[in-house]
Amino acid sequence: MPTIKDVAKYAGLSRTTVSRVINDQPYVSDEKRQCVLKAMEELGYVPNSSARRLRSQKTETLAVLLPRITNPFFSHLIEAMEIKASQWGYQVIICQTHESEQKEQDYLELLRTKQVDGVIMTAVHNDWEVIESYRECGPIVVCNENIEEAQVPFIYVNQEEAAYDATMHLIQQGCKNISFLSGDDDSNVSAYRRSGFLKALQESSLPFLPNASYANAIDVNSGREIFRELRRLNHPIDGVFTGSDEVAAGMIYEAIKEGVRVPEDMSIIGFDNQSISMLMSPSITTVEQPVQDMGEKCVEVLIDQIEHKHRSVREDHVFEHELKVRNSTFQEIALVNS
Amino acid sequence: MPTIKDVAKYAGLSRTTVSRVINDQPYVSDEKRQCVLKAMEELGYVPNSSARRLRSQKTETLAVLLPRITNPFFSHLIEAMEIKASQWGYQVIICQTHESEQKEQDYLELLRTKQVDGVIMTAVHNDWEVIESYRECGPIVVCNENIEEAQVPFIYVNQEEAAYDATMHLIQQGCKNISFLSGDDDSNVSAYRRSGFLKALQESSLPFLPNASYANAIDVNSGREIFRELRRLNHPIDGVFTGSDEVAAGMIYEAIKEGVRVPEDMSIIGFDNQSISMLMSPSITTVEQPVQDMGEKCVEVLIDQIEHKHRSVREDHVFEHELKVRNSTFQEIALVNS
DNA sequence: TCTTATACTGAAACCGTTTTCATATATAAA
DNA sequence: TTTATATATGAAAACGGTTTCAGTATAAGA
Numbered sequence: 001m002p003t004i005k006d007v008a009k010y011a012g013l014s015r016t017t018v019s020r021v022i023n024d025q026p027y028v029s030d031e032k033r034q035c036v037l038k039a040m041e042e043l044g045y046v047p048n049s050s051a052r053r054l055r056s057q058k059t060e061t062l063a064v065l066l067p068r069i070t071n072p073f074f075s076h077l078i079e080a081m082e083i084k085a086s087q088w089g090y091q092v093i094i095c096q097t098h099e100s101e102q103k104e105q106d107y108l109e110l111l112r113t114k115q116v117d118g119v120i121m122t123a124v125h126n127d128w129e130v131i132e133s134y135r136e137c138g139p140i141v142v143c144n145e146n147i148e149e150a151q152v153p154f155i156y157v158n159q160e161e162a163a164y165d166a167t168m169h170l171i172q173q174g175c176k177n178i179s180f181l182s183g184d185d186d187s188n189v190s191a192y193r194r195s196g197f198l199k200a201l202q203e204s205s206l207p208f209l210p211n212a213s214y215a216n217a218i219d220v221n222s223g224r225e226i227f228r229e230l231r232r233l234n235h236p237i238d239g240v241f242t243g244s245d246e247v248a249a250g251m252i253y254e255a256i257k258e259g260v261r262v263p264e265d266m267s268i269i270g271f272d273n274q275s276i277s278m279l280m281s282p283s284i285t286t287v288e289q290p291v292q293d294m295g296e297k298c299v300e301v302l303i304d305q306i307e308h309k310h311r312s313v314r315e316d317h318v319f320e321h322e323l324k325v326r327n328s329t330f331q332e333i334a335l336v337n338s
Numbered sequence: 339m340p341t342i343k344d345v346a347k348y349a350g351l352s353r354t355t356v357s358r359v360i361n362d363q364p365y366v367s368d369e370k371r372q373c374v375l376k377a378m379e380e381l382g383y384v385p386n387s388s389a390r391r392l393r394s395q396k397t398e399t400l401a402v403l404l405p406r407i408t409n410p411f412f413s414h415l416i417e418a419m420e421i422k423a424s425q426w427g428y429q430v431i432i433c434q435t436h437e438s439e440q441k442e443q444d445y446l447e448l449l450r451t452k453q454v455d456g457v458i459m460t461a462v463h464n465d466w467e468v469i470e471s472y473r474e475c476g477p478i479v480v481c482n483e484n485i486e487e488a489q490v491p492f493i494y495v496n497q498e499e500a501a502y503d504a505t506m507h508l509i510q511q512g513c514k515n516i517s518f519l520s521g522d523d524d525s526n527v528s529a530y531r532r533s534g535f536l537k538a539l540q541e542s543s544l545p546f547l548p549n550a551s552y553a554n555a556i557d558v559n560s561g562r563e564i565f566r567e568l569r570r571l572n573h574p575i576d577g578v579f580t581g582s583d584e585v586a587a588g589m590i591y592e593a594i595k596e597g598v599r600v601p602e603d604m605s606i607i608g609f610d611n612q613s614i615s616m617l618m619s620p621s622i623t624t625v626e627q628p629v630q631d632m633g634e635k636c637v638e639v640l641i642d643q644i645e646h647k648h649r650s651v652r653e654d655h656v657f658e659h660e661l662k663v664r665n666s667t668f669q670e671i672a673l674v675n676s
Numbered sequence: 677t678c679t680t681a682t683a684c685t686g687a688a689a690c691c692g693t694t695t696t697c698a699t700a701t702a703t704a705a706a
Numbered sequence: 707t708t709t710a711t712a713t714a715t716g717a718a719a720a721c722g723g724t725t726t727c728a729g730t731a732t733a734a735g736a
Binding site: 001046047048049050051053054057059061068069070072075076078079082083086091092093094095096109110112113114115137220246249250252253256275276278279280281 | 339384385386387388389391392395397399406407408410413414416417420421424429430431432433434447448450451452453475558584587588590591594613614616617618619
């Protein structure tokens with residue numbers, strides 16, 4: 001592999017001049033520029049990025065921390081991020097935390113060891129003060145969470161409102177005994193959603209059913225399991241806020257198996273508008289978040305911080321959600337009759 | 339940020355000794371080792387990875403090239419890869435090609451610029467001779483494709499056999515007019531599947547229907563569209579090999595809408611055993627590939643090549659597929675009656 | 677006692693760039 | 707003509723580690 005030194009020698013010029021050509025800097029005569037380009041071409045030279053990184057103190061690489069990439073919400077998010085980052089000439093390294101505090105810290109170390117210029121966190125598992133200590137090593141932006149005391153940019157949808165709207169929709173459909181499901185309980189997202197859920201119940205003078213509340217609803221299988229548990233309650237449930245299309249799909253799967261009619265006997269509402277929500281029968285009413293826009297925004301904000309080195313203060317980028325009403329909460333018959 | 343020099347000074351020792359401690363090398367007395375560790379701790383020192391990379395000529399980073407991360411097959415693959423890589427202390431950077439030859443080349447450049455130690459390609463869009471030219475810069479392994487003339491490790495499922503088995507299953511269910519769908523047509527996967535498909539038809543003395551053959555079946559929407567097109571043919575179709583669970587799901591969605599009964603009027607078979615295939619009603623018969631094992635194997639083989647620097651020759655790691663028979667090709671009634 | 681081997685330590689070279697600084701020349705302004 | 711300014715070039719320092727090599731001290735073997 002030829003180095004810049006070889007190119008310089010071959011072109012009969014100094015490394016400095018070659019470097020100027022590589023980086024499109026001024027103060028190189030056209031004649032020499034051509035000369036250098038020719039030399040690079042003929043030697044098949046390509047600059048070594050480790051050396052560039054060391055000297056220029058930047059990596060043009062971002063780390064994206066997420067629980068697991070197979071969750072469609074996160075895969076869509078990181079898809080958008082990678083595309084945007086690539087447009088800016090940045091690489092994206094993928095960091096699956098699997099909800100582990102330790103792994104989250106391990107990956108944040110990438111910032112300290114200068115393997116990345118910045119970090120996007122799409123979930124936060126450690127206490128904020130732990131995260132905070134990494135901030136001196138480089139910018140961090142948080143996506144999909146909202147931690148009040150933290151002074152970094154946040155990109156999110158108002159989960160409280162979203163859950164409120166979803167719950168209100170269930171109530172308008174006539175649900176009176178509504179179950180609340182959430183994933184990881186230490187996440188702020190769950191807390192905000194619960195709060196919106198409770199607000200809707202309260203305004204409608206409906207009771208909260210702690211027995212029909214589960215905090216381990218994360219995927220299809222947990223959805224199926226929780227459905228079976230709900231059936232065992234002596235209190236009949238006619239509506240479920242799942243917080244996830246996959247959980248909703250799992251519940252519907254089980255409902256069909258058990259002969260429970262959705263939405264007539266039980267209305268089920270998902271979250272994220274993943275493709276599964278359209279495909280299930282009945283199709284799943286869900287809350288759409290503008291995932292692509294959010295992903296792009298994260299990258300833009302982060303790169304802006306990296307390239308302009310401005311100390312990040314609190315910054316809120318709130319995106320709008322949208323309720324997608326489908327058949328898991330809404331009987332088409334009613335529509336036909338009206 | 340403190341450097342190794344600061345640590346050395348603080349500990350009253352040389353950079354060399356500090357380096358030895360960092361890298362767990364012998365020939366450091368216990369006393370000095372403690373001394374260095376204490377100094378690192380107190381200064382909050384962490385080695386700069388750009389400097390390490392430059393000197394030691396390795397990055398401990400892998401690039402994974404894939405069409406798009408939102409395709410569940412690839413997200414499951416990369417999930418397994420990331421976990422395995424992380425166990426070996428390697429980072430994974432994600433490279434979405436979107437089937438573009440140019441992007442594929444751009445990402446292969448990471449190898450030349452020494453930003454990664456090796457590359458995993460989960461699809462191949464350029465001619466092999468183009469790829470070949472990057473091999474002198476570092477090891478490449480190919481996953482999910484099988485290019486005969488190429489002398490690198492391949493990790494794959496025998497797509498010809500898989501398609502043969504799937505088609506045979508359709509035929510055994512009584513299908514006589516079977517449509518063949520595939521995604522990207524320049525991919526070898528499609529070619530092998532087509533070959534297996536044809537073999538099954540031939541052995542059963544059934545005709546191949548070129549009019550009912552589509553090469554743009556990649557997702558739910560294309561599945562829906564193709565279903566509608568198939569309906570417009572004057573030749574009635576009673577079986578479809580889709581090559582993708584998402585395409586199959588899209589077709590089933592449309593079938594339900596149009597009152598076509600699956601599998602009575604038309605049997606549909608997917609590929610990949612994604613969670614959607616179990617959730618649809620009817621659930622989708624599909625071909626399972628051991629995605630996790632394949633992902634892990636890719637990383638193992640690649641890291642082995644990186645760390646032992648042995649020139650890679652042809653190496654075939656063939657994994658077994660498994661037909662998962664579900665309701666989109668198989669009437670449960672028949673099972674009950676028997 | 678004299679080699680010889682082994683454990684420990686550090687000075688200096690090296691990895692391949694970019695950046696700083698000094699110098700030279702050409703052009704414009706005074 | 708002199709001075710200031712802009713353009714063009716290269717030598718050398720810097721980035722922050724690891725590796726080579728040489729040197730010293732101590733223990734073991736002849």
